[in-house]
Amino acid sequence: MINLLIVIVLILAILVLAKVVRVLELSTDLKGEDPSAVTDSDNRTQAKLFVVGIFAWLSFVVYGVFAWGDLMLPVSASEHGVVTDQLMNITWMIIGPMFFLCHILLMVFTYKYYYRKERTATFFAHSTKLEMIWTVIPTIVLTTLIVYGLSIWQQITGDAPDDAIEIELYAKQFDWSARYAGGDNVLGKSGYRLITSDNPLGVSSEDPAANDDKIVRGELHIPVGKPIVFKFHSRDVLHSAYMPHFRAQMNCVPGMTTQLHMVPTTTTKEMKEITGNEDFNYLLLCNKICGAAHYNMQMDIIVESEEDYAAWLADKKTFAETNAPKEKAAVVVAEVAEEEHTEENESADPAAH
Numbered sequence: 001m002i003n004l005l006i007v008i009v010l011i012l013a014i015l016v017l018a019k020v021v022r023v024l025e026l027s028t029d030l031k032g033e034d035p036s037a038v039t040d041s042d043n044r045t046q047a048k049l050f051v052v053g054i055f056a057w058l059s060f061v062v063y064g065v066f067a068w069g070d071l072m073l074p075v076s077a078s079e080h081g082v083v084t085d086q087l088m089n090i091t092w093m094i095i096g097p098m099f100f101l102c103h104i105l106l107m108v109f110t111y112k113y114y115y116r117k118e119r120t121a122t123f124f125a126h127s128t129k130l131e132m133i134w135t136v137i138p139t140i141v142l143t144t145l146i147v148y149g150l151s152i153w154q155q156i157t158g159d160a161p162d163d164a165i166e167i168e169l170y171a172k173q174f175d176w177s178a179r180y181a182g183g184d185n186v187l188g189k190s191g192y193r194l195i196t197s198d199n200p201l202g203v204s205s206e207d208p209a210a211n212d213d214k215i216v217r218g219e220l221h222i223p224v225g226k227p228i229v230f231k232f233h234s235r236d237v238l239h240s241a242y243m244p245h246f247r248a249q250m251n252c253v254p255g256m257t258t259q260l261h262m263v264p265t266t267t268t269k270e271m272k273e274i275t276g277n278e279d280f281n282y283l284l285l286c287n288k289i290c291g292a293a294h295y296n297m298q299m300d301i302i303v304e305s306e307e308d309y310a311a312w313l314a315d316k317k318t319f320a321e322t323n324a325p326k327e328k329a330a331v332v333v334a335e336v337a338e339e340e341h342t343e344e345n346e347s348a349d350p351a352a353h
């Protein structure tokens, strides 16, 4: 009922507004003025409105920085994160002042030079000096930033140190699984053709390297201070493994392997103290809108001491252990089926004669 009333009020308001506009048009008609002509006072009003608009926008930006500044991520929990944060800060130091300077200049010039009949514009077609300045300076600044950024990106996604712990992060709609490479630190081969309900990651039981792999869901544990190399896979659509506290993100692409490596520097317990939040947990999130339950596609990450990590992992079953009973069962089922098949044939034989 309330909604209906609101709709009726809105319709009436629009009708009233239309009538008011019509009255204004008729009054200019009566005065013999051209309603589409732009007057000096119109130009002045527009210029003032522009100043008010830009000023409101800049004030909102400043307000946002103070009001929501504490929602920023805490200090980086990985080694490379410190460097990427530095890069981010340098970028802000350059684009922040430029943002304010450009808007203020825009505001000043728009107000100062709004159209007046008596004033004519200067004809100014070209200045090599000016063009050099606004081409060369941004080129140098941007090239430096991009080259610096690319070199860091190369370090993160390039070859991992030899002793890096290999972990596969496997994405599918809508959850994450982690596969640890086990004692040999080599992930066994896998492929989508091998995927079954019992083997959701499609790990190959033919590959000896797969035997000691450990597949874990729900929680990802990693040891502090150790290099870790993540190999990313996706079963269905594009996902993106996003670990904001480690400043790490990588796309998970169906049909290909992507990777990045990092060294976590702060345990979950230490980060709880740093943030003053007892409920703090590192997160692995999906950062590509991958479908209806995308918002809920996440996994907790626990960073702990090497001993705790080893103890946690030792508890988990290897791929061979979880897969073997099923394989045996599959063989038994196949044998039984074959026997039945032969019996059927034998019993069917006499009828054929």
Ligand SMILES: [Cu+2]
Pocket (backbone or CB within 6 Å): 171, 172, 173, 174, 238, 239, 240, 286, 287, 288, 289, 290, 294, 297
């Ligand atoms: Cu996803």
